[in-house]
Amino acid sequence: MPDAPLEPLGFERHDHKHCVSDAMATAEARCADAGLRFTPVRRRVLEILLEEHQAMGAYDVLSRLQAEGLGAQPPAAYRALDFLVANGLAHRVERLNAFVACAHPGEDHIPAFLICRDCNRVAETVTLPSRDVLIEAARACDFEIDKVLVEAEGRCGPCRDAPAGSGA
Amino acid sequence: MPDAPLEPLGFERHDHKHCVSDAMATAEARCADAGLRFTPVRRRVLEILLEEHQAMGAYDVLSRLQAEGLGAQPPAAYRALDFLVANGLAHRVERLNAFVACAHPGEDHIPAFLICRDCNRVAETVTLPSRDVLIEAARACDFEIDKVLVEAEGRCGPCRDAPAGSGA
DNA sequence: TGTTGAATTGTTATAACGTATCATTTAGGA
DNA sequence: TCCTAAATGATACGTTATAACAATTCAACA
Ligand SMILES: [Zn+2]
Ligand SMILES: [Zn+2]
Ligand SMILES: [Zn+2]
Ligand SMILES: [Zn+2]
Numbered sequence: 001m002p003d004a005p006l007e008p009l010g011f012e013r014h015d016h017k018h019c020v021s022d023a024m025a026t027a028e029a030r031c032a033d034a035g036l037r038f039t040p041v042r043r044r045v046l047e048i049l050l051e052e053h054q055a056m057g058a059y060d061v062l063s064r065l066q067a068e069g070l071g072a073q074p075p076a077a078y079r080a081l082d083f084l085v086a087n088g089l090a091h092r093v094e095r096l097n098a099f100v101a102c103a104h105p106g107e108d109h110i111p112a113f114l115i116c117r118d119c120n121r122v123a124e125t126v127t128l129p130s131r132d133v134l135i136e137a138a139r140a141c142d143f144e145i146d147k148v149l150v151e152a153e154g155r156c157g158p159c160r161d162a163p164a165g166s167g168a
Numbered sequence: 169m170p171d172a173p174l175e176p177l178g179f180e181r182h183d184h185k186h187c188v189s190d191a192m193a194t195a196e197a198r199c200a201d202a203g204l205r206f207t208p209v210r211r212r213v214l215e216i217l218l219e220e221h222q223a224m225g226a227y228d229v230l231s232r233l234q235a236e237g238l239g240a241q242p243p244a245a246y247r248a249l250d251f252l253v254a255n256g257l258a259h260r261v262e263r264l265n266a267f268v269a270c271a272h273p274g275e276d277h278i279p280a281f282l283i284c285r286d287c288n289r290v291a292e293t294v295t296l297p298s299r300d301v302l303i304e305a306a307r308a309c310d311f312e313i314d315k316v317l318v319e320a321e322g323r324c325g326p327c328r329d330a331p332a333g334s335g336a
Numbered sequence: 337t338g339t340t341g342a343a344t345t346g347t348t349a350t351a352a353c354g355t356a357t358c359a360t361t362t363a364g365g366a
Numbered sequence: 367t368c369c370t371a372a373a374t375g376a377t378a379c380g381t382t383a384t385a386a387c388a389a390t391t392c393a394a395c396a
Contacts (some may be wrong), residue, residue, distance in 0.1 A: 143320075247373080265354090354382090359377100
């Protein structure tokens with residue numbers, strides 16, 4: 001978790017075609033390195049997320065897959081998305097029940113999102129922000145923060161001690 | 169958003185009956201001050217959240233309401249929960265699609281949650297944490313963090329400039 | 337090269353979460 | 367008392383997500 005430089009994306013214009021192909025190449029390489037199977041559906045789902053360059057619901061992704069004959073039912077989309085999230089190629093944006101391609105694949109980071117409440121566009125910043133860092137990231141991309149949400153997931157003491165499930 | 173002292177709750181034993189009645193009294197006072205209508209359903213939903221002292225799904229809350237004849241359909245629960253969230257008496261935990269009574273009502277704060285991935289219990293910390301503060305909060309209640317999520321909601325430049333909706 | 341076990345995908349069905357809409361009731365001010 | 371806005375009741379529906387099991391594909395290995 002390095003204190004990396006800020007690179008908010010998602011509210012800026014950029015060389016999009018280049019950004020898609022670069023990210024796909026990186027993903028390809030990462031999967032090869034890690035011995036992961038970057039199958040056609042998974043590849044295509046990441047590409048869709050990159051092309052849209054915004055958070056997409058699983059059913060939005062599914063429609064695209066269906067249109068291309070790559071899978072017809074919800075599990076196809078969820079499985080591919082889960083693979084991408086599990087392997088650091090995409091993130092789930094809880095606030096929107098949606099998914100977005102990771103803007104910093106390969107960098108070990110904690111995602112932080114700036115989510116526009118009107119257009120639902122999402123910018124990803126690169127590090128767990130202190131208040132100042134988050135505010136600075138928002139300023140840098142002309143984003144006005146209304147509300148911040150921090151959610152840490154893990155295990156409490158009782159659950160680490162006990163066989164899983166006995167705490168609930 | 170003051171840098172308030174840490175008070176993680178939710179993984180600790182405490183005088184629960186007292187904590188419920190205190191919180192209800194605080195809520196009562198806050199609603200009176202603000203001219204809000206703290207109706208029976210709203211009151212009871214907050215009480216349920218406080219009694220459970222953990223995050224509850226809207227349908228869990230609804231079952232309780234139904235058992236008590238206080239509302240039979242989903243909107244009854246969602247309306248009460250939305251009221252509590254809007255007025256700082258509860259929070260929505262996006263990660264769980266669930267709701268939890270605020271541990272610090274009246275203090276203007278940004279909620280940060282420690283969510284156990286096994287038992288789904290939730291501890292609320294009191295301030296937007298820098299990395300160190302969050303880690304310290306977790307240590308203080310014997311919570312092992314796997315994953316942190318930061319979500320900032322607001323408006324991007326284009327959406328502030330344009331009539332709402334034109335950005336989506 | 338044929339076997340085999342694990343991972344992936346196909347398919348059906350259903351669970352869980354959330355909201356739009358409109359009718360009805362309630363509370364509080366003119 | 368009458369009027370209005372807020373809150374609630376009720377129906378129906380939309381969206382998001384997963385369980386379960388069958389079929390297929392893939393890579394490792396005998
Ligand atoms: Zn990322
Ligand atoms: Zn709170
Ligand atoms: Zn636990
Ligand atoms: Zn916007």
